[in-house]
Amino acid sequence: MKKTETTEYEGLLVRRIKNGTVIDHIDGGEALNVVKILGITGTTQEALSIATNVPSRNMGCKDIVKLTNRELSKEEVDRIALISPRATINIVRNFKVCEKKGVEIPALIVGLVRCPNPGCISNTNEPIQSKFAVLPKGLHCFYCDWVITKDLTSHII
Amino acid sequence: MSFESAIARLVGTSHSVVSVEACSIAKGETLADTIRVVSGYADAIVIRHPKEGAARLAAEFATVPVINAGDGAGQHPSQTLLDLYTIRQSMPIDNIDVALIGDLRYGRTAHSLASALSLYDARLHTISPKGLELPATLAAELSDKGMEIIEHDDINEVIRDVDVLYVTRIQRERFPDSASYFNVASSYRITPELLAGAKKHLIVLHPLPRVDEIDPRVDELPYARYFEQSRNGVPVRMAMLMRVMQ
Numbered sequence: 001m002k003k004t005e006t007t008e009y010e011g012l013l014v015r016r017i018k019n020g021t022v023i024d025h026i027d028g029g030e031a032l033n034v035v036k037i038l039g040i041t042g043t044t045q046e047a048l049s050i051a052t053n054v055p056s057r058n059m060g061c062k063d064i065v066k067l068t069n070r071e072l073s074k075e076e077v078d079r080i081a082l083i084s085p086r087a088t089i090n091i092v093r094n095f096k097v098c099e100k101k102g103v104e105i106p107a108l109i110v111g112l113v114r115c116p117n118p119g120c121i122s123n124t125n126e127p128i129q130s131k132f133a134v135l136p137k138g139l140h141c142f143y144c145d146w147v148i149t150k151d152l153t154s155h156i157i
Numbered sequence: 158m159s160f161e162s163a164i165a166r167l168v169g170t171s172h173s174v175v176s177v178e179a180c181s182i183a184k185g186e187t188l189a190d191t192i193r194v195v196s197g198y199a200d201a202i203v204i205r206h207p208k209e210g211a212a213r214l215a216a217e218f219a220t221v222p223v224i225n226a227g228d229g230a231g232q233h234p235s236q237t238l239l240d241l242y243t244i245r246q247s248m249p250i251d252n253i254d255v256a257l258i259g260d261l262r263y264g265r266t267a268h269s270l271a272s273a274l275s276l277y278d279a280r281l282h283t284i285s286p287k288g289l290e291l292p293a294t295l296a297a298e299l300s301d302k303g304m305e306i307i308e309h310d311d312i313n314e315v316i317r318d319v320d321v322l323y324v325t326r327i328q329r330e331r332f333p334d335s336a337s338y339f340n341v342a343s344s345y346r347i348t349p350e351l352l353a354g355a356k357k358h359l360i361v362l363h364p365l366p367r368v369d370e371i372d373p374r375v376d377e378l379p380y381a382r383y384f385e386q387s388r389n390g391v392p393v394r395m396a397m398l399m400r401v402m403q
Contacts, residue, residue, distance in 0.1 A: 119229045121210040126187050128214060137297070143210025144231055147294040 014049035020068040022090040022097075023080065028053050030084045031063035033153045037079050037112065038072070046070045059086065074101070079112055081105040082134070083153055105134055113139060113148065113155045120144040130157070159387070160203045160226060160235075163394035172199065189218045196220040201402055204228075222401035230263040236364050237269040239393040243386040244321055247360050250274070254318055256282040256309075258345060259325030259370060261291040266364040267325050268295055275304040282319060284309045286341045289331060312345070317354050322347070322380075324363045324370050348372040352380055362386050 026034055031050045040048060049066040056062040077089045081103035091099035111129035115122045122130045122143050131142035138149035148155055164171040188206070192215045195202055204215050205226040212225030212232075227233045244250055255274055261267045261283055271281055271291065281304060283291050290296075296306055309315050316322070324347055332338040346369060347361060363371060363383040375381050 117209060119207075119209045119231075121188070121206075121208040121214045121228075124188075124208060126214060127189050128217070137301075141210070143213050144229075145209075145294070149294075 014051055014064070014066055016095060017049075017066050017068045017092055018095055019093055020046070020066065020070055020091075021072045021077075022092055023065040023067070023072075023077070023087055024062070024090060025056070025059060025084075025086050025088045026063035026065065026080070027084045027086065028059070028061035028063055030153075031065050033083050033156070034063070034065055034080050034087070036153075036156055037083070038067075038076060040067070075106075077101075078104050078106045079109065082109070082139075107134055108132070109134060109139060112157060113152065114157050115141045115144060115146055116148060116155055117141065117144050117146040120146060159390035160224075160394050160398075162391045163398055166391065167395055167398060169200075169398075188214060192218045192223075193220075201398060224397060224401065227265055229265070230268075231265055232269045232272075233265040233364070234269050234273075235394060235397060236266045236390075237273045238397065239386060239389045240266070240270050240323070240362060240364075241273060242393050243362060243382055243389050244360065246385075246389075247382070248320060248358060250277045250279060252278050253320040254280045254282060254315075255321040255323060256284060256312070256315055256319040257291070257323050257325070258284040258312055258347075260289045260327045260331065261285040261325070262289045263328070263331065264325040267291070267323070270323060271295065271299060271304075275299045275302045280305045280307065282307050282309055282315045284312050284315070284345070286327065286345070289327070312347075312351065316351060317356070320356060320359060322355075322359060322361045324361065324367070324383075326363075326366070326368055326370055342369055346370055346372060347375055349374050349378060352378060355380065 023034060029052060031052050040046060047068040051064040053061045054064060071091050072089065080087050082105065085103065085105060087103050089101050089103065090097045109132045113130055113132055115130055120141060120143055122128060132139040133142060138147045140147050161171045161173060188211060192202065196219045199221060201222045201224065202215060202219055203224045203226050204212050207229050209229040209231035211228045212223055216223040225232060225234055241250060257267045257271065274281060283306060299306060327342050327345060329338045349372065359380050360382045361375065361380045365383060365387050
């Protein structure tokens with residue numbers, strides 16, 4: 001097996017998982033936001049391992065998230081692309097990587113980001129979820145046309 | 158009221174909910190539920206709401222056409238259609254200079270008109286108090302569409318060059334005290350003296366109601382088109398209602 005990542009080589013910061021999902025090549029420092037986007041909290045069942053600012057030959061430094069006994073769907077992982085477009089997803093079964101895929105930025109983000117506009121109807125008790133179109137200029141609120149251009153993670157619900 | 162007039166002239170019946178207190182929203186009903194209920198009573202819904210995006214939400218839940226008659230500081234598209242119609246009565250909307258003056262940040266009529274004018278070959282001049290400028294995201298969007306937008310500190314800089322002067326109200330509640338409001342408001346007042354150097358075919362528009370931003374003496378000048386503009390609201394809204402219900 002070709003050994004490309006020093007950290008994997010010289011000793012793992014967190015041990016291999018038998019079944020679950022490994023999210024690799026997360027931009028350095030974004031792991032906790034990735035976990036937040038995935039809705040994984042201390043009260044959820046999964047065993048979670050996080051390595052941050054791990055040296056990486058290709059990326060300088062990267063983060064890794066390992067999630068046991070849960071296989072993330074494509075829809076779930078594509079949300080990660082918003083903050084870490086280079087992330088790769090490995091689905092692990094019985095210690096083997098069975099699926100490996102990149103993330104794609106989705107065209108529409110539903111229920112993930114709160115509109116920063118206090119006057120937006122999506123910030124009321126209406127039975128709707130926030131809805132943003134992903135455009136080159138930023139995230140465009142479907143309801144009030146507000147555009148989030150920076151500091152996306154501070155708006156994650 | 159102009160929508161009600163339009164409906165009446167189309168021999169239709171309107172049921173107006175003029176305040177939140179007068180409907181189930183006061184009891185805690187969501188707008189989504191109100192819209193679903195009203196969809197069963199009406200052939201079309203015209204909505205004005207203090208929250209931005211309310212009309213889009215209404216359109217998601219309604220089973221009949223929804224017309225946005227103003228959503229917070231967002232948009233006011235029906236006003237824009239009558240604004241364009243009023244301009245067209247005087248000149249082709251092509252290669253013209255339009256000045257927007259007043260509260261351009263919260264003024265929904267200005268937002269919608271600026272967006273609509275970006276579809277034409279029009280240059281936009283903006284004159285607004287500090288903090289009440291056209292929202293940066295809207296200005297960027299218009300620039301991306303190729304619209305030329307020129308900001309001015311003083312209306313006198315541009316009054317000789319513009320074909321349309323669109324005046325909007327500066328609201329008192331945007332200022333910390335009355336003194337600072339009057340200071341700012343007075344420097345944005347349109348007077349016959351200001352218009353003395355304007356082009357002959359200039360038209361002055363205002364979505365109304367006005368407070369102090371246009372001197373009543375301007376009403377008598379040929380430039381003043383705001384009452385005609387207001388009247389145009391009825392046939393334009395009749396046309397809109399006909400269109401959405403066809």
